[in-house]
Amino acid sequence: MTLTPCAGVRDIPADPFEERRGPVSCVERQILGGRFRFESGSEALLALVDAAYAGLPPQRLPVADAAFRIELRLVSRPAPSPTAEPPPVQVQSGAGLICGVMDAANYVVLDPAQRQALVVASDDMLLHPYHLRYELIEFAVFTLATRGLGLVPLHGACVGRDGRGVLLLGASGAGKSTLALHSLLLGLDFLAEDAVFVQPERMLATGVANFLHVQADALRFVDDERSRRWVASAPVIRRRSGVEKFEADLRQARGRLAPQPLALAGAVFVSSQLADDPAALLTPIPAREIAARLRADQPYASGQPGWHRFEQQLIAQGAHELRRGRHPRSSVDALRQLLPAAGAPA
Numbered sequence: 001m002t003l004t005p006c007a008g009v010r011d012i013p014a015d016p017f018e019e020r021r022g023p024v025s026c027v028e029r030q031i032l033g034g035r036f037r038f039e040s041g042s043e044a045l046l047a048l049v050d051a052a053y054a055g056l057p058p059q060r061l062p063v064a065d066a067a068f069r070i071e072l073r074l075v076s077r078p079a080p081s082p083t084a085e086p087p088p089v090q091v092q093s094g095a096g097l098i099c100g101v102m103d104a105a106n107y108v109v110l111d112p113a114q115r116q117a118l119v120v121a122s123d124d125m126l127l128h129p130y131h132l133r134y135e136l137i138e139f140a141v142f143t144l145a146t147r148g149l150g151l152v153p154l155h156g157a158c159v160g161r162d163g164r165g166v167l168l169l170g171a172s173g174a175g176k177s178t179l180a181l182h183s184l185l186l187g188l189d190f191l192a193e194d195a196v197f198v199q200p201e202r203m204l205a206t207g208v209a210n211f212l213h214v215q216a217d218a219l220r221f222v223d224d225e226r227s228r229r230w231v232a233s234a235p236v237i238r239r240r241s242g243v244e245k246f247e248a249d250l251r252q253a254r255g256r257l258a259p260q261p262l263a264l265a266g267a268v269f270v271s272s273q274l275a276d277d278p279a280a281l282l283t284p285i286p287a288r289e290i291a292a293r294l295r296a297d298q299p300y301a302s303g304q305p306g307w308h309r310f311e312q313q314l315i316a317q318g319a320h321e322l323r324r325g326r327h328p329r330s331s332v333d334a335l336r337q338l339l340p341a342a343g344a345p346a
Contacts (some may be wrong), residue, residue, distance in 0.1 A: 003218070004238075008212070009169075021187075023284065025043070026039050027046050029058070030056075030058060030059065030060065032141070032145040032149065032151070033060055033151075033206055033261070034066045034067070034148060035066065035068065036067075037068065038071075039071050041324070045072040045073075045074055045121065046072065048129060049072070049137065051129075052208075053195070053210065053250045054251075057258065057259045058256050059207070059261055060260070060261075061097060062202065062204075063150070064189060066143075068115045068116065069116040070141070071116075071117070071118050071119070073118065073119070073120045074123055074126075075105055075121070076163075077104075077123075085131070086103075086128050086131045086135075086241060087092050087103055089101065089102055089108075089135050089139070090102075096113055097123060098110040098143060100136070100139050102136070105125075106122055106136065107118075107119075108139055110143055112144060115148045117143075117146055117237075121136060130155050130247070142195060144193070146197060149199070150199065151198060151199055151306070152307055152310045153300070154169070154195070154198060155194070155195060155297075155298065156168055156169040156195075157176045157179070157180040157185040157193045157194070158196045158205050158210070158264075159188045159189060160188060160262040160265075160339055161187075163263055165189075165258070165263045166265055166267065166277065166335060166338050167314075168180060170269050170270035170271065170297065171272075173272060173329075174270045175324065175331075176273060177193055177218070178215075178218040178270065181328075182199055182331070183229050184250070184255035184256075185224065185255060187256070189256050189257070190256065190257050191209060191257075191261075191262055192208060192209060193207075193211070195207060196255075198264065200306040200310035202316075203228065204262070204263055205261060205262070206261040207258075209258065210250060210251065211249060212247075213247055215244070215245050215246075216232075216244075217223070219232060221327060230254050231248045234246040234247050264314070264321065266314070267314055268321070268335065268338070269319065271321055271322060273323050275323035275324060276323075281322055281334040282320045282322055282337065282338075283323070285318075287315055287318070290318075291315060309317075320338070322335075
């Protein structure tokens with residue numbers, strides 16, 4: 001990690017709001033098509049930024065370049081939290097601001113109009129790097145990028161090849177992460193596993209291909225020993241739901257990360273049900289049903305600016321339901337039907 005010194009201001013005792021800080025350092029990263037500048041006096045917090053966003057493909061979008069600023073502040077509290085897990089984030093908005101609060105010492109304040117945010121974390125939160133990174137830092141990054149770049153935020157995954165991609169949607173537990181893992185191992189480009197952001201006019205999908213989260217039972221389908229060891233040796237994180245998953249770092253050269261945003265070719269709703277016919281896993285969804293399926297699957301995104309245009313274009317492209325086969329390899333083969341190789345007939 002390379003830290004760039006930023007101009008600091010002398011700390012003055014008569015500063016109840018801590019507006020006059022000491023010297024800080026900066027890290028700049030290209031994320032989701034935007035330029036993000038992270039500023040902090042804490043090397044530990046900037047190290048978490050690097051753990052999340054260093055070494056990623058730049059994912060530049062064909063829109064006006066946008067710059068964002070996130071200040072990260074580490075604070076001390078006399079009595080560290082005795083709980084094994086931080087409290088969940090509570091969100092609120094008003095006066096043009098968006099807030100996410102865990103407790104009095106751990107919160108995010110965002111000003112989307114100014115493209116900036118303040119992330120405050122207590123020193124004992126460094127013992128919970130997953131929650132700090134995912135629920136505070138990433139919350140700030142994703143929200144600012146969504147608002148500042150006009151992106152539609154989707155809960156889902158995306159894989160592709162030759163510059164084209166397919167959205168993987170569906171309920172939690174349907175198998176999206178397992179399908180994304182096998183798509184990666186079997187040669188498809190990996191864009192994102194948990195959150196996908198779509199530029200609705202051009203239907204370009206971008207994401208952050210830093211980590212892949214899969215449960216231990218998904219490893220029984222991984223035939224390659226090296227790949228199985230790569231996932232099994234990853235740290236284990238615990239979701240708020242209580243589900244434990246491996247958090248495998250995708251930047252460890254286990255497959256190809258999409259080098260640029262993918263032009264969407266359609267969407268697939270991943271189902272946990274077994275296919276009646278193992279040779280026919282994909283079923284087209286009638287165009288008249290796609291809008292209702294999308295809105296039920298994406299309740300937050302369906303209320304965001306740009307949704308109507310995204311929905312119109314996806315209906316025109318088409319959507320399918322994908323049921324499970326005997327092996328995830330069969331599901332990846334089905335996805336390839338929607339992603340013909342360059343030069344092949346569509």
